[in-house]
Amino acid sequence: MKGKEGESSEGIAWELRPGGMLVQTRSDAAGGPGGPLVKIRVSRGSCQHEVSIPSQTTFGELKKVLAPETGLEPQEQRLLFRGKEKDDDERLHMAGIKDMSKVVLLEDPASKERKLQQMKWDQGMLRACEAVALVRAEVDKLVVKVGGYPVILEICRLLFVF
Template sequence: MIKLRSKRFFRSNSKVAVSVGKSIAGIDGNASEIKWELRPGGMLVQKRECENVGDQAIITIRVSTVSKSHDISIQPTSTFGELKMMLSMVTGLEAKEQRLLYRGKEREDYEHLHMVGVKDKDKVLLFQDPSIKERRLQVIAGSPYRTISV
């Protein structure tokens, strides 16, 4: 015979209390301070712990191209457009020629790094935009200075 019991994990008079700026006592009785932050979208969330340099948090992102990889230090609240500007100095590709992929999706210039989940030591893939590459080849092929070998 099997005996089944139901367990109540939380009671209505439990000691778990959540409020902004106050400490909470968990189930194990340890009290800790929760720090909150307001995201650009207006959502109030628990603050993440990042490596602090002075007053500003800095994360390091590994950006990989087809043949090279670069470690870029940037603020987590920066946008992918700002990351592209930093990469243009390192790679020589203009920002409009770059395509950045994070977690298998191409990211837009206005998206914030921390809003899509980029953390310290995460990897971002950098590709050259194929349409820009194709246009550049068409301009070179249509150039009046091209030489034709017979």
């Protein structure tokens, strides 16, 4: 007989698995749905991060957890365990990660190159905006000098949107 949702009258919680099998819900003492928590030491250069995460988590999910701490988006991260890069869909416990295991985080070289290109492009845009500002200032000075010529003012307005 059912009492609360997912619980029988004896207090046992049940869950329906995707295959249609009805099984008893694991308690938190058993590690919860993601397995037992493992503490992972993640090193990135001279920075060290410690993350507690369920052992059945994937490396892709670990990257999402690390993103706010490291400032790197998940697609910019490369995680190495025992000297080998791990795929995003590989599970931690299947790779051999145990409590206090060490994982190395590297920034993807392609993302470094993209960031460098973006910085160069931004600097070029900044220089272009400064040049436009100088031209506008010069035009403003000329507009004051030729203030009596409305036709010239209209042409300047059309050429340089004020």
